[in-house]
Amino acid sequence: MPVNKICCIGAGYVGGPTCSVIAMQCPDIRVIVVDKNKDRINQWNSDLLPIYETCSWPAAITLSEEPGLEKIVFCCRNRNLFFSTDIEAAIKEADLIFISVNTPTKIFGEGKGRAADMKYVEEAARTIATISTSSKIVVEKSTVPVKAAESISKVLRANQKAGVTFEVLSNPEFLSEGTAIDNLINADRVLIGHNDTPEGKDAFEDLCSIYTRWIPRDRIIGTNTWSSELSKLASNAFLAQRISSINSLTALCEITGADVSEVALAIGQDHRIGPKFLQASVGFGGSCFQKDILNIVYICECLSLREVAAYWQQVIDMNEYQKERFTKKIIETMFHSVSEKTLTIFGFSFKKDTGDTRESPSITVCKRLLDEGARLHIYDPKVFHEQIINDLVYATRDPEKVNKSVNIFSDPYTAANYSHAIVICTEWDEFINLDYSNIYYSMKKPAYIFDGRKILDHQDLSLIGFEVFTIGKRIDKPHVKITNGV
Ligand SMILES: NC(=O)C1=CN([C@@H]2O[C@H](COP(=O)(O)OP(=O)(O)OC[C@H]3O[C@@H](n4cnc5c(N)ncnc54)[C@H](O)[C@@H]3O)[C@@H](O)[C@H]2O)C=CC1
Numbered sequence: 031m032p033v034n035k036i037c038c039i040g041a042g043y044v045g046g047p048t049c050s051v052i053a054m055q056c057p058d059i060r061v062i063v064v065d066k067n068k069d070r071i072n073q074w075n076s077d078l079l080p081i082y083e084t085c086s087w088p089a090a091i092t093l094s095e096e097p098g099l100e101k102i103v104f105c106c107r108n109r110n111l112f113f114s115t116d117i118e119a120a121i122k123e124a125d126l127i128f129i130s131v132n133t134p135t136k137i138f139g140e141g142k143g144r145a146a147d148m149k150y151v152e153e154a155a156r157t158i159a160t161i162s163t164s165s166k167i168v169v170e171k172s173t174v175p176v177k178a179a180e181s182i183s184k185v186l187r188a189n190q191k192a193g194v195t196f197e198v199l200s201n202p203e204f205l206s207e208g209t210a211i212d213n214l215i216n217a218d219r220v221l222i223g224h225n226d227t228p229e230g231k232d233a234f235e236d237l238c239s240i241y242t243r244w245i246p247r248d249r250i251i252g253t254n255t256w257s258s259e260l261s262k263l264a265s266n267a268f269l270a271q272r273i274s275s276i277n278s279l280t281a282l283c284e285i286t287g288a289d290v291s292e293v294a295l296a297i298g299q300d301h302r303i304g305p306k307f308l309q310a311s312v313g314f315g316g317s318c319f320q321k322d323i324l325n326i327v328y329i330c331e332c333l334s335l336r337e338v339a340a341y342w343q344q345v346i347d348m349n350e351y352q353k354e355r356f357t358k359k360i361i362e363t364m365f366h367s368v369s370e371k372t373l374t375i376f377g378f379s380f381k382k383d384t385g386d387t388r389e390s391p392s393i394t395v396c397k398r399l400l401d402e403g404a405r406l407h408i409y410d411p412k413v414f415h416e417q418i419i420n421d422l423v424y425a426t427r428d429p430e431k432v433n434k435s436v437n438i439f440s441d442p443y444t445a446a447n448y449s450h451a452i453v454i455c456t457e458w459d460e461f462i463n464l465d466y467s468n469i470y471y472s473m474k475k476p477a478y479i480f481d482g483r484k485i486l487d488h489q490d491l492s493l494i495g496f497e498v499f500t501i502g503k504r505i506d507k508p509h510v511k512i513t514n515g516v
């Protein structure tokens with residue numbers, strides 16, 4: 031059955047960009063992205079989109095300009111791309127429905143702190159079943175536990191109207207924030223899990239026919255549904271595992287005098303290992319790595335696979351250790367106390383080129399420093415000030431302390447003024463080229479820099495006069511040649 035109308039439930043970081051790209055590549059298909067969050071839909075319909083995406087238009091697409099998400103949305107919106115809160119109408123008319131709602135870690139009940147909360151997926155499935163008056167392909171785009179498609183099918187079947195059928199596919203998303211458009215247009219692979227039945231195979235072909243408009247057919251992988259669901263979790267677990275592995279070596283490097291960047295370069299040159307995701311850091315963040323690994327841990331524990339669960343849990347534990355180790359180093363270096371001292375935090379998003387703060391290592395570092403009595407000046411080029419305050423209030427559960435001890439700034443120089451230390455928590459490019467001589471003169475002495483992302487020129491900073499600490503490398507004091515003109 032040709033797909034003419036698509037509905038996507040969930041207008042978030044995945045639903046919005048994914049459907050914008052589909053609308054751009056398939057001008058003959060009408061794409062409606064719906065959400066129950068009215069504010070979010072209003073933003074998608076405004077000039078200020080809810081997601082910050084910097085990426086450029088890939089070379090494969092011939093257009094005279096280099097647009098990112100904004101250009102695509104502005105080009106397709108109200109042509110064949112629509113954002114709406116009328117969920118029922120969009121479901122009714124669609125041939126194919128993406129479920130792209132959030133699947134956060136459960137915060138209470140059975141599996142609290144580890145299992146994925148499937149309530150939004152279930153709610154979406156119930157709505158689809160009760161509203162639909164014609165048969166649909168339902169595509170699970172959200173990241174879900176293995177066997178979730180079975181639960182979705184069960185909910186759909188239990189509530190479907192006579193004569194209406196549903197075929198459920200698993201089509202996990204692999205985009206990264208900040209490079210979503212590139213990732214979607216030049217996807218390494220598109221994974222589609224389907225039932226091994228004639229209906230399942232037909233639905234697979236229907237979804238394929240959308241992706242093949244711009245993705246070469248040999249990059250589309252068809253698997254059984256459970257492999258597809260597990261591959262998504264495993265993919266994030268493997269990426270996070272690489273970061274924890276390189277981070278595990280940083281403490282060793284600092285003690286022995288090895289430099290973790292040199293180690294990463296050396297091991298990454300082996301084409302069997304490869305250079306990506308070996309950048310040592312204060313720790314990984316983002317909405318998915320931790321959540322998806324916890325999900326694997328929980329599934330394994332439920333299946334009595336204790337050793338497997340413990341193996342993956344260690345990736346998370348190492349990440350916690352790294353954030354704690356970095357913060358401890360700050361406190362120890364500053365004479366074992368940051369109480370009443372002002373520390374300037376550069377970067378609050380979980381990585382550069384996004385305004386997203388979910389599970390950002392910056393939150394953990396700030397919370398620990400606030401617990402120790404520090405005053406914080408925070409600067410991030412993209413995160414909204416209210417978001418920073420909300421995150422810190424949630425983390426500390428102490429609005430009074432946040433109100434008293436945290437100031438948010440709109441420019442890095444003012445933020446650093448009169449502070450005792452700068453702490454780099456996010457690798458924003460703009461931090462690399464700041465005028466650190468100027469910053470040094472405006473700070474209290476000794477002036478410290480703690481580079482949690484290894485992005486600065488540490489020798490230069492030492493020469494300016496800073497006390498410098500970074501991850502995975504001992505910074506020796508510079509041998510300043512004192513010349514007296516002789
Ligand atoms: N953020 C990312 O970079 C990636 C996320 N994923 C996965 O994709 C899924 C979605 O993630 P995000 O887009 O980041 O989440 P998000 O939180 O940004 O967006 C989800 C949206 O779904 C809406 N929603 C929830 N239940 C709904 C319902 N019943 N009806 C209508 N709207 C509903 C929410 O209001 C929200 O706006 C998650 O499972 C996530 O693990 C996968 C790959 C990348």
Ligand SMILES: O=C(O)[C@H]1O[C@H](OP(=O)(O)OP(=O)(O)OC[C@H]2O[C@@H](n3ccc(=O)[nH]c3=O)[C@H](O)[C@@H]2O)[C@H](O)[C@@H](O)[C@@H]1O
Nearest residue numbers: 203204205206207273307308309311314315316318380381
């Ligand atoms: O399922 C998801 O949500 C997505 O999760 C990640 O994407 P994302 O969270 O946007 O960001 P990444 O670029 O993977 O970075 C995650 C974290 O790891 C950190 N990181 C990354 C790479 C590295 O070498 N070192 C490192 O510390 C980043 O700073 C960031 O905090 C995956 O890369 C995507 O493939 C996946 O689709």
